[in-house]
Amino acid sequence: MMKKMEHKECMSALLPVRDTLDVIGGKWKILIIISLWEGNKHFREIERSIPKLSTKVLSKELKDLEENQLITRTVLNGFPVRTEYKPTKHSRTLEKVILELQHWGINHRKEMFGDRNEADNAIAVSG
Secondary structure, eight states: OOOOOOHHHHHHHHHHHHHHHHHHOSSSHHHHHHHHHTTOOBHHHHHHHSTTOOHHHHHHHHHHHHHTTSEEEEEEOSSSOEEEEEEOTGGGGGHHHHHHHHHHHHHHHHHHHOSTTHHHHOOOOOO
């Protein structure tokens, strides 16, 4: 059984988790990162790869991910002007975390619903 933490110890354990959730939390950010890892580079490609993700939300989430140095945004000259998004090397440090979330999700689905549709609900995270 875990020893009860003092307030200071508890806060030092919670703050890094809170910081992480501030950066990658929410319904869409991790899915956007995975989409980029899978090779989707342009706004519409990312948008099409994630069902039910609105244009407005995608735009906001991409800005947040760029601010947190998880993606880069490059405007390509030409007609029409295109914008390309790429995952940063720093985003790859999330790979283990995302794989663990995937495994937990699969096990949670088994716990809640049994083994049905396990293969249909897995998200592939490629290296």
